[in-house]
């Protein structure tokens with residue numbers, strides 16, 4: 001199936017994230033040993049402490065928590081946006097080492113169909129599919145042509161890919177710490193963010209809530225906290241979901 005759909009999962013995350021945040025923060029103000037702190041923290045509810053920490057803007061302790069996500073079924077257009085976030089580590093499927101030459105089954109490279117095109121109905125989705133097939137033809141042409149002169153499959157792949165569209169599917173694994181995730185969610189859960197990265201951020205946010213429900217309850221688009229700064233560009237939808 002050449003059309004792809006968004007899939008987000010967590011590969012790994014810091015264990016006991018809220019306890020680690022509390023331990024790191026309390027280290028700043030306590031004479032206790034690490035073992036004593038750890039013991040106290042495990043016996044007491046840290047909810048109010050985390051709330052206080054975040055309301056004070058004391059965010060360094062939350063940097064001790066990180067989440068590694070895997071994302072599949074997204075476009076290269078999304079990749080260009082997410083990799084603008086610099087406090088993150090990415091490993092992305094390579095278009096050099098992984099070719100998109102159509103095989104005997106004549107399948108095309110995978111791609112993402114924007115919802116606005118799906119909304120126009122099946123007739124227009126078929127037009128989009130045909131356009132992708134045409135592009136696949138361009139890719140195959142260059143792949144074969146370069147195969148006559150270039151010595152390695154990587155060279156064929158890396159230059160044939162120049163004709164691939166922004167819709168081409170990619171997948172990647174990336175890690176962000178919780179402070180960067182707060183920043184990422186504030187920008188990308190906002191209704192002003194582009195639809196695909198917003199949909200991805202929404203799935204990431206739901207998963208993050210499962211990892212550290214107290215901590216991430218304080219993350220979200222600024223409107224969630226009555227703090228929209230978009231001015232005249234405000235979405236007028238009230239709060240984001």
Ligand SMILES: Cc1cc2nc3c(=O)[nH]c(=O)nc-3n(C[C@H](O)[C@H](O)[C@H](O)COP(=O)(O)OP(=O)(O)OC[C@H]3O[C@@H](n4cnc5c(N)ncnc54)[C@H](O)[C@@H]3O)c2cc1C
Nearest residue numbers: 081083084085086087088180183184187188190192193194
């Ligand atoms: C709705 C929307 C529209 C956008 N449109 C465009 C566009 O048209 N064109 C475009 O080019 N980009 C656009 N962007 C991308 C945007 O400009 C940022 O590159 C992207 O959101 C990453 O944000 P950031 O730089 O704040 O955060 P990150 O890179 O995630 O960094 C987090 C924070 O760390 C700090 N930081 C990181 N690196 C440095 C540094 N070198 N020096 C000082 N402080 C640093 C900053 O405080 C920063 O906010 C858009 C983003 C959004 C959300």
